[in-house]
Amino acid sequence: MLTAENVSMWRGRYQISADGSPIAVWDPSWWRTGGDLEVDGHRFTVRSNTWGTNYRMLDEAGNEVATVERAGRKRWSVQADGRTYEFRRASFWRSEQELLVDGVRAGSLRRKSMWSGAIEADLPGMPIPIQVFVVGVQIALWQAEQSSGG
Incomplete structure (x- = not known):
């Protein structure tokens, strides 16, 4: 299980x-939606398209490691290492995303507290750098939502 603390x-x-x-x-970007990650001494850059719906994770050499498509939608996905991970928003009213395997809930990503911004992620079967990428994308989405007042 991953936890993220502000x-x-x-x-x-x-x-x-x-x-x-x-x-x-x-580490969020000041100028663009996305940020930078450091996992086990390896640096990654995360950037989104103009609308903040697609994200790419790039390694230090600029190679694409993973992508998120349809971020912020009811259903969205992550592609990495030749696999696709499907997610869906658990509820319009809660800050929780569900990881689906064959259409069945297998894990989740949720904000533990609106006040502290703490996040908890249980994403079994997903490599750690990809889990961290998913958490980073969700942080970027929630921060963008907060700054827009939505």
């Missing part, structure tokens, strides 16, 4: 931990 209220920076041990830092 370590800088003004900057929107998050410390991401797996089972209580720090594994990554999400």
Whole structure:
């Protein structure tokens, strides 16, 4: 299980931990939707398209590692390592996303608190860097939603 804690209220920076041990830092971009990740000493860049619906995760050499399509929609997906991971919004009223396997809930990603911004992710079967990418994209979406007043 991953948890993400906001370590800088003004900057929107998050410390991401797996089972209580720090594994990554999400550092949001000031100018574009997305941010930078560092996982196990490897840096990744996350950028979105103009509308913030598609995200790409690039490694240090600029190679695409993973993509998110239809971010912010009721149903969206992640492509990485030749696999597709399907997600759906659990409810219009809650900040929770469900990971689906063959149409059945297999995991989730949820905001633990609107006030602290803490996030909890249970994404079994997904490599850690891709889990961190998914958490980073959700942070970017929730931050964009908050700044637009929606």
